[in-house]
Amino acid sequence: MIDCSHTPFMRALRGHAARPSPVWIMRQAGRYLPEYRELRAEAGDFLSLCFTPKFAVEATLQPIRRYQFDAAILFSDILVVNWALGQSLRFAQGEGPLLSPVSDAKSFETLNADALETKLEPVYEAVRSLKQELGAQTPLIGFAGAPWTLATYAIAGRGTPDQAPAKSLLKRDPDLFLALLDLLERSVARHLAAQIEAGVDAVKVFDSWASAAPSDAFERICLESFARIRAELAAKYPDTPVIAFPRGVGKDGYAAYDAHSGADCLALDQSVDLVWAAQNLTQTTALQGALDPALLLGDAASLERAMDATREAVGDRPHVLNLGHGVTPDVPPEMVAHLVNYWRGGEK
Ligand code: CP3
Numbered sequence: 417m418i419d420c421s422h423t424p425f426m427r428a429l430r431g432h433a434a435r436p437s438p439v440w441i442m443r444q445a446g447r448y449l450p451e452y453r454e455l456r457a458e459a460g461d462f463l464s465l466c467f468t469p470k471f472a473v474e475a476t477l478q479p480i481r482r483y484q485f486d487a488a489i490l491f492s493d494i495l496v497v498n499w500a501l502g503q504s505l506r507f508a509q510g511e512g513p514l515l516s517p518v519s520d521a522k523s524f525e526t527l528n529a530d531a532l533e534t535k536l537e538p539v540y541e542a543v544r545s546l547k548q549e550l551g552a553q554t555p556l557i558g559f560a561g562a563p564w565t566l567a568t569y570a571i572a573g574r575g576t577p578d579q580a581p582a583k584s585l586l587k588r589d590p591d592l593f594l595a596l597l598d599l600l601e602r603s604v605a606r607h608l609a610a611q612i613e614a615g616v617d618a619v620k621v622f623d624s625w626a627s628a629a630p631s632d633a634f635e636r637i638c639l640e641s642f643a644r645i646r647a648e649l650a651a652k653y654p655d656t657p658v659i660a661f662p663r664g665v666g667k668d669g670y671a672a673y674d675a676h677s678g679a680d681c682l683a684l685d686q687s688v689d690l691v692w693a694a695q696n697l698t699q700t701t702a703l704q705g706a707l708d709p710a711l712l713l714g715d716a717a718s719l720e721r722a723m724d725a726t727r728e729a730v731g732d733r734p735h736v737l738n739l740g741h742g743v744t745p746d747v748p749p750e751m752v753a754h755l756v757n758y759w760r761g762g763e764k
Contacts, residue, residue, distance in 0.1 A: 417615075418547050418548075418550075418551060418552050418615070419552060420552055420553075420554070420555035420556075420617045421655075422552075423438070423486065423487075423552075423553060423554070423555050424437070424438040424486055425438040425440070425486045425487040425555050425618075425736065426555050426617060426618065426657070427734075428681075428702045428734045428735060428736050429618055429657035429659070429680050429681050429702050429734075429736075430657060430680070430734075431680075431700035431701070431702065431734050432734055433732050433733055433734045433735065434734075435732075436727075436737075436759055436760050436761060437730065437734075437735040437736055437737050438486030438487065438736050438737070439485060439486055439736070439737040439738070439755075439756055439759055439760075440485040440486055440487040440488070440489065440557075440736070440738060441485070441738055441739050441742075441743050441752065441755075442489075442705075442738060442739055442741060442742040442743065443742030443743045444479040444483075444485060444489065444743065444752075445475045445476055445478055445479050445489070445491045446742070446743065446745065447745035448743055448744065448745050448746070448747040448748075448749060448752070449478055449479065449482070449749060450749075451478050451482075452475060452478055455471060455474055455475055455478070458471075459471045461506075461507065462493075462507040463499075463505065463506070463507065465491065466491070466492050466493055466496060466538075466539070467496075467538045467539075468538065469538050469541040469542040469545060470545075472490070472491045472492060472538070472539070472542040473491075473542050473545050473546055473549065475491035476488050476489070476490055476491040476542070476546055476556075477546075477549060477550075480550070480554060482749070482753075483752060483753060483756045484756070485554075485756070486554070486555075486736075487554065487555050487556070487557055487617075487618075487736075488546065488550055488554050488555070488556050488557065489556075489557040489559065489620075490539070490542065490543060490546065490556060490557065490558050490559065490611070490616065491542070492539055492542075492559070493513075494559070494560060494561030494565065494566060494622055494624075495513050495515070495561070495566070495569060496536060496539065496607075497532075497536075497560060497561065497566060497600070497603050497604060497607055498515055498566055498569060498570050499515075499535075500529075500531070500532045500535040500536050500603070500607075501527045501528065501529055501532070501599070501600075501603060502526055502527050502528055503515045503516050503518065503527070503570060504516040511574075512574065512575045513569060513574060513575060514573065514574050515569060515570065515573045515574065516573060517570070517571060517572060517573030517581075518570045518571055518573075518596060519571055519573075519581070519585065520589075520592070521589075521592055524592060524595065524596060527596075527599060529599060529602065529603050529606070532603055532606055532607065533606065533607075533610050536607060536610065539610075539611070540610055540611065540613070540614040541614075543556065543558065543611055543614035543615050543616055544614050544615055546615075547614075547615040547616075555617035555618060556615065556616050556617055557616060557617070557618050557619065557620055557659075558608065558611030558612065558614075558616030558618070558619045558620075559608075559611075559619060559620040559621070559622060560604045560607050560608050560611075560619070560621055560622070561604070561621070561622050561623075561624070562604070562621050562622060562623035562624075562626070562638065562641065562642060562662075563597050563598075563600035563601040563604055563637070563641045563645075564582075564597065564623060564625065564626065564629055564637045564638050564641065565622060565623050565624050565625045565626070566600045566604070567582055567593070567596055567597055567600055567637075568581075568582040568625045568628065570596060570600070571585050571593075571596070578628060579625050579628035582628075583628070583630055586630065586633060586637075597637060597641065601641050601644065601645060604621070604645060605644075605645045605648050605649065608621075608645070608649060609648075609649065609652060609653070612649070612652075612653045612656050616656075617656070618656060618657045618658070618659065618680075619649070619656065619657075619658055619659070620658075620659040620660075620661060620683065621642055621645065621658065621659070621660055621661065622661050622663075623638055623642065623660070623661060623662045623663060624661070624663045625663070626638045626662035626663055626664060626665050626669065627663060627664025627665055627666075627669075628664075634665070634669070635672070638662055638665075639662075639672055639673060639676060639677060642660055642662070642673075642677050642679070643676060643677050643678055646658050646660075646677060646678040646679060647678060650678065657680035657681060658678070658679055658680055658681075659679065659680065659681040659682075659683050659704065660673055660677050660679035660681070660682055660683065661683035661685075661705075663685045663741065664685055664687065666687070666688075667688070667692060667696075670682060670684065670688060670693065670697065671696065671697070674697045674698055674701060679701070680701065680702060681701065681702035681703070681704050681734075681736065682697060682701055682702075682703060682704070683704045683705045683738065684703060684704065684705040684706040684740060685705065685706070685740040685741060686705075686706055686707065686708040686709065686710075686739070686740025686741065687740070688706050688740070690703070690706045690725075690726060690729040690730065691729045693706070693729075694729050694730050694731060694733055699733060700734065701734070702733075702734040702735060702736055703730060703733060703734070703735050703736070704735070704736035704737075704738045705736075705738040705739060705740050706726070706738075706740050707722060707723070707726060707737070707738065707739045707740060708722070708739070708740060709739045709740065709741050709742065709743055709744060709747075712739075712743060712744075712747040712748075712751045712752065712755065713744070713746065713747060713751075716751070716754055716758075719751065719754065719755060719758070720758055723737075723755070723758055723759055737759055
């Protein structure tokens with residue numbers, strides 16, 4: 417086993433501050449990198465990138481080679497779980513993901529989790545190769561979508577701005593909605609466990625649409641569901657830290673995750689005031705993120721000011737520098753280099 421427990425990133429997730437704090441960024445492998453665009457053209461389409469281990473390995477390593485981030489995140493997608501359950505999935509240029517929608521009992525019946533790990537084996541194979549390639553200095557993050565976020569795509573069959581189709585199914589047929597959520601929860605827990613078995617050092621659960629959950633259902637469909645997945649992983653893999661990303665849930669939502677989710681690290685979106693978070697969330701819980709991705713499209717001085725403010729806000733807490741959401745395709749790669757260098761003190 418390749419042991420990364422001494423690295424600043426793993427230590428931060430376990431509640432120990434390192435200075436400068438470790439840094440990685442969401443969607444660090446992606447279209448803003450010319451070498452990624454080349455690889456994607458070679459693979460032909462996005463899903464071939466995800467399901468061909470040598471391509472997934474290469475995409476994961478590209479940003480590590482360029483920026484020496486303190487952690488690598490497996491190149492994959494949250495929607496591979498929907499695909500493994502039997503939904504058709506394709507990524508149309510400029511349209512985002514398109515799936516066969518699960519909107520009634522008949523389409524729900526077609527889903528089946530029996531072969532989940534077999535279908536996702538190329539993902540686990542990529543993890544095993546990556547652990548060899550990355551060695552002991554760069555930990556590997558595995559991930560999955562949270563059940564609610566996966567349900568929003570499963571039900572609508574695509575991304576929507578307000579998740580109206582999922583909310584309307586919850587109202588119209590709560591039993592069917594909860595059966596789907598439960599199937600997704602069990603599948604996500606299995607997918608994360610299989611990634612841990614294959615060697616990932618930490619896992620992150622992306623609840624990118626947590627803010628769209630109806631407020632009277634938020635605890636049931638976001639927080640409790642995450643807490644059950646976390647508890648199940650803790651029982652089997654007590655040494656693997658879990659990062660929660662309940663995007664857009666605001667102060668009350670983050671405070672509730674802090675108190676009840678069991679997460680080792682809370683990933684904050686850019687609407688969260690880091691000063692508030694640092695003062696109010698449990699001192700040993702690592703805080704990650706909150707930096708506005710739009711800063712990478714502005715001038716270097718504004719980015720530097722935001723990083724100075726971050727340094728001041730987090731004080732001596734365990735912290736991981738990251739954005740509040742993914743880096744966008746229009747970001748100049750030099751700005752990402754500047755972020756890393758300035759944060760580490762190499763370039764003033
Ligand atoms: O570098 C990394 O962060 C690792 C890889 C990763 C991807 N998607 C690659 C990807 C991760 C962790 C994800 C998570 C993901 N996927 C989320 C949660 C995080 C978030 O952004 O809120 C969500 C909601 C998805 C679903 C998804 N995948 C959408 C909505 C889209 C289309 C939008 C877009 O950016 O094009 C994708 C495609 C996708 N996933 C791309 C990448 C690099 C772009 C695909 C391409 O090359 O065209």
